[in-house]
Amino acid sequence: MDRGTRGELVSRLAEAVGSVTTAHPLRVAVDGPPASGKTTLADELAVVLRAQDRDVIRATIDDFLVPRSQRYRRGRYSAEGCYFDAHDHAALCRVLLDPLGPGGDRRFRHAVYDRDTETPSSPPARTAPADAVLLFDGVFLLRPELIDRWDLRIFVSVPFEKTVARARDRNAAPAGPTADTAEIERSWRDRYIPSQQLYFATVRPTDHADVIVYNDQLQRPAWEVRHRI
Numbered sequence: 044m045d046r047g048t049r050g051e052l053v054s055r056l057a058e059a060v061g062s063v064t065t066a067h068p069l070r071v072a073v074d075g076p077p078a079s080g081k082t083t084l085a086d087e088l089a090v091v092l093r094a095q096d097r098d099v100i101r102a103t104i105d106d107f108l109v110p111r112s113q114r115y116r117r118g119r120y121s122a123e124g125c126y127f128d129a130h131d132h133a134a135l136c137r138v139l140l141d142p143l144g145p146g147g148d149r150r151f152r153h154a155v156y157d158r159d160t161e162t163p164s165s166p167p168a169r170t171a172p173a174d175a176v177l178l179f180d181g182v183f184l185l186r187p188e189l190i191d192r193w194d195l196r197i198f199v200s201v202p203f204e205k206t207v208a209r210a211r212d213r214n215a216a217p218a219g220p221t222a223d224t225a226e227i228e229r230s231w232r233d234r235y236i237p238s239q240q241l242y243f244a245t246v247r248p249t250d251h252a253d254v255i256v257y258n259d260q261l262q263r264p265a266w267e268v269r270h271r272i
Contacts, residue, residue, distance in 0.1 A: 044257075044265050044266070044267045045265065045266055045267075045268075046263060046264065046265040046266075047263070047264075048262065048263065049087065049261070049262060049264060052084075052256065052264045052266055053084070053087045053088055053091050054091065055254075055266060055268070056084075056088050056197065056254065056256075056266075057088060057091045057092055057095065059195060059197075059253070059254055059268065060088070060092060060097075060176060060195060061095075063194055063195050065145075065194050066145070066173070067143060067144055067145055067147060067149070067173060068100070068143040068149060068171045068172070068173065068174070068175040068176065068177055069174075069175070069176045069177065069194050069195065070140060070143055070144065070177045070179065070192060070193050070194045070195075071176060071177060071178050071179065071193065071194065071195045071196075071197065072179055072181075072184040072185065072189075072193040072195070072196045072197060073085045073088075073178060073179065073180040073181075073184075073197045073199065074180075074181065074182070074183070074184040074185050074196065074197065074198045074199065074248060074252070075182070075198055075199030075200065075201065075256075075258075076182065076199075076201060076203065076206050076235070076236075076239045077182060077206060077210070077231075077235050077239075078201070078206040078207075078209040078210045078213065079199040079200070079201040079206055079258055080199055080201065080258045080261065081180040081181070081199045082103065082180050084180075084197075084199060084256065084258070085101065085178045085179075085180040086101070088178060089101055089178050092176055092178075097174070097175070097176050098171065098172045098174065098175040098176070099175070099176050099177075099178060100143075100151070100153060100171060100175055100176070100177045100178070101153075101178050102139060102153040102154070102177065102178075102179045103179065103180050103181055104130055104135075104179070104180070104181025104182060104183075104184065105158055105181065106153065106154035106155065106156060106157075106158070106164065107130050107131050107132070107134060107135045107154070107155055107156060107181075108129060108130060108131070108156045108158055109128065109129065109130065109131050109156070110156075110161065111161055113128055114128055114129045115128075116128060119234075120229060120230065120233035120234045121234065122233070122234055122235075122236075122237030122238040122240075122241055123238075123241070124234075125234050125235065125237075125238035126183060126238045126241050126242060130181075130183070131155060131156070132186075132188045132189060134155045135155075135189070136188075136189070136192060138151060138152040138155060139151050139152065139153060139177070139179075140177075140189070140192040141192070143171055143175075143177055144192060148170075149170050149171045149172075149173065149175075150168045150169070150170050150171075151168065151169060151170075151171060152165070152166055152167075152168050152169075153166060153169075154166055182238075182239075182242075183238075183242055183246075184196075184248075185198070185246060185248040185251045185252065186242070186246055186248075187246070190251060195253055195254075196251055196252045196253045196254075197252065197253065197254045197255075197256060198248055198249050198252035198254070198255050198256070199256045199258050200249065200255055200256065200257050200258065200259075201257075201258050201259050202259060203236045203239065205259055206231065206235075206236075207228065207231045207232070207236070210227050210231055211224060211227060211228070252269060253268070253269055254266060254267070254268050254269065255267045255269065
């Protein structure tokens, strides 16, 4: 395991991306619990890769939600609902992961749902260059329905208690959301953390990761390179 600055981490991840050769766009999963820092890390990696003249597609699981009535059909705080009912994995494969994968035509859409308006979304299809990199962040990305669709798998690991604190801090920030603190606490305790515990118990995602990022210290992260890289 190595530990260093964020810049050193992102440089190492960029090297990992560069070490994987495919005949189609490279599909990179950035998995991890809510508030672990997945989105920030993927954005930082995108900056470095673009500076290296790589064409980067940024997308997130939040744009592949299903309608609210389906997401919460088991209840607002159901951990099983969070894991089984929240995302449209079939659409994710159909419009994004499979077109960018082996045998795909590289014509993709990066979203099917607008969370802000709770309505379907249908952005124009684009054609990716063959050497493009998809950086896709989200929860539960290494589950059986998706595991074979990734060419590089990064897991961002943070103790669950720290994710609760980060969620509270994010809500308290001047430009942050305005959700009730008690609501955030309950959502994490009853829905998000138990759903991650279910994920870990059934899938063991870190066993499938090529790189594990230990992101508990944001400015001094640690990382462990595994498997093929």
